[in-house]
Amino acid sequence: MVYMDRYSGPWTEEEAAHLARRAGFGARPDEISELTSMGLQGAVSSRVDYDPVDQALEDQIASLRDFENTMRLKNPEDDNSLQGWWLYRMVHTNQPLQEQFTLFLHDHFVSDWPKVNDEVSDGLNDGNDGSLPEEQNCTGGSLAPDENRKKRTVARLLKTQNDLLRTRGHGAFRDLVLAVTRDPAMLLYLDNRVNYKGRAQENYARELMELFTMGVGNYSEDDVREVARALTGESVKTACSLDYPYTYYFHSNLHDRDPKTVFGVTFNQPGRGQDTEFVVDLVMHRVSNSGISPAHARLPATAIFMAWKFITWFVSEDIRIDHPAVVELAEKFYREKPNGYIYDVRECLRTLFESTFFYDAEYRFGMFKHPADFVVNAVRQLDVEETDYTGTMRSYMASMGMRLFAPPNVAGWNHGRAWINSTNLIERFNYANRLSRRVIMHRARAQSILDSGYARDENDHDGIIEFLRARLIQQPLSGDEMDVLRRFAAEVTGGRDVFRRKVNGLVHIMMTMPKYQLK
């Protein structure tokens, strides 16, 4: 081990801030000081040892006053309010890694609004003739016509999946994969709900191996077909009750009862859904010897693929799957079981965030912020409040290219430079303009900046810039950059509220800097 050895260099505010930017949504100077004082292991523990439920956040959401906007995010009943609900969580979470990691998992185990919406029925018409065994036709029954029922159903399905990723994502990866396989939104999104004996539907079987666990090249087309057969009957059922719920259901009569052969292993498990568990375990332990990397000859493809995905999300997009750091992390992910089970996600993240590799200076400020980073970091680091999560904020983020619950396809979003084009940048710059208005809105807030000790008075431009640099940019500014910012501050003269205009203008400008787009 070299890359995954525990980092032993200096632990300063710079390292702590790097951890906060990657394992969460950034941090303010006071939070960075606190992380620094905890030391490496304490700081990492404060991030990875999160509770399945952030109770303080749940209470905060439940106690939101009943304005229209907050009502919608308290009880998401449509596409926009569901996005707002998650954005509110990202901004207000007490466990920032939990929300950042949930976003990772959403990008990994994709399900999206358009397809799920396309698949669900409202139980009455909409082409539903009751011909699918898992879908009841409630026409003439107890279900009243309700044009919003379908939207509520989809919102609940996707929220349920999101909460699964949030509460169980940092446990045993094997159990997570099994739970995702049986998640109703996933059964709809990747069509396993219509995977029947004699009419195998391979969509989920393929993506399970290609995108969710091992990566392409580590299985054959025969394996895809046989896994699909093993998963027949894993589906949903509906009920003609008020909200036409879709719940997980194993249809024994649609399950293929003949022997299947996957990776050369022939099996036919007797119990309900046991073939599914058997397949998930085969996939977890499959050493493919595919030649994709030398390590594929001795480690399971799933361990390598997932270690690589963690590293490309949290350290650098440019790391290749055969990089020795990936192999080291895969080795630990697969072989170590401090809590009694292998594939322990929490411990894998702890290893990564404590590693020499993670703190290598080469990777600092080397990743492009995705739109959620761009928006949420600014709100958190400037300690301001968004007023319209379900409307303006989520709409800006969608225009920046990240519409939550709607990744472009089953492989998730494209990252890195793909986040940057002229349209997306305009949205970033204009959101900076919107947010800058909220930095100083009244006198008390202006005074708090002066009281922070950064700026001597309202004309101490370098002090004001430093106050904002420590929050937004967090890396040194060049002399040329300082000159541009000083020149702007000096130009804001005359008229009313000069100090407020300087600060708000500087926030706007600094959020358009290349350095603010990087983390």
Added chain:
Amino acid sequence: MNYTRRDMLKASLSSMAYYSTAATTPNWIIQAANAMAQQNNAADDRILVIVQFGGGMDGLNVVIPRTDDVYYDDQTRPTIRVPKGLDINLDGLNGLHPVMVNLAEWYQQGCFGVVNNVGYENPNQSHFTSTDIYEYGQNPLQYPLLKGWAARYYDSQCNGCEPNPMDMLVGGKTSVPDSLSGADFYQPPAINNPADYSLRANEDEEARLRAIYDINQVQTNNPQQAFLQRSANLVHASISDIATAAALPSSGLYGNDTFSKGMRLISQVIRAGFSTKIFYASHGGFDTHANQASIEAPLQAGTLPRLLDRFDQTMHAFLTEMKDSGNLDRVMVMTFSEFGRRVRENGSNGTDHGAANCLFVMGGGINAGVYGGQPDLIDTDHGNLRYKVDFRSVYAQMIEGWFGSSAVPVFGQSVYDNTIRNDLSQIPLIKAPAAGVAAGVN
């Protein structure tokens, strides 16, 4: 009005006047001016406009097999078919939906064509997967999905060039569709409302915008920061270009829908004389599972006639503007949809996801006609039309016949074997193939 490139250059530089208070003339303004000067020679350059029908267009009710009794059988489409005799005859075998009167006239003028039976092997009936297959030009898809087919073409042509912000353009959308996405050093602008394509500052506007410009010019050795600076400068340069184009007058036939907005902007950018090579616009809503149409009121009732009427009027506006401005012969429009729909209607006056479909080509450079044969309504694949023309062979004709480039960098050698080429190379879709078609064409 005739807006010359010289006027445009002057206008865009003067709209940037406030930048001139910076200490020196910014490099990008000089570069932008040089790039525009080069455009003076680009007037003959050919243009491709890609139009997506989102949702899976029911091609069987758009181009009607007017001589096929199966189509008129009550077992097939009892409530939604276009009644016999109401379609607009194209070539005796195929007729156009009766709302498409303008495009039928363009067909007579030699500027509208149909390719029937377009699809691919092992058709996928997911909107999302099948759209990916069309946009990436791959079947099966190869993950990770990196570059759309037009982006691959762009890279094959650019090859280390300095991208111009207006090389490609998406109209009527704010996200870049996958077809145009992923080129090595370039992402095109995607613009729904040109008025929104601007930088805003709620106070001290001039000082803020100048600082935003200046802070993206500072010296850096960091490659990621340099990439971001370059992207920010594309923003600045294209904002004035879009404002210039959007100031041109346009036809009253366009609607307020996003497809019309997109085609209007595309027309303006072409007429303003920018050197944009590839455009993209999207007409959505074709997922007609229910209330698609009514045999009782084929022109008025249901979703499909409304969408086709919109398409007809918008394209009529666009083609007329191209003709009047002398651009018609250098413009090619090509449509696609992720799949066609089931031959038989379903139980809710609609149609479910199918497979093969028709697509349209438009412009002054085509040989009008109906290609690809009549759809076969009897020999189907589980009730879906079988494809006879692989969609990539139509794309390849655009690259080779229209642009005069090689399609090998885009689709690999497979474009030259029978697996995807079919017999379309024998179909004279394009009137005058571009000179200098790359070596390697069989």
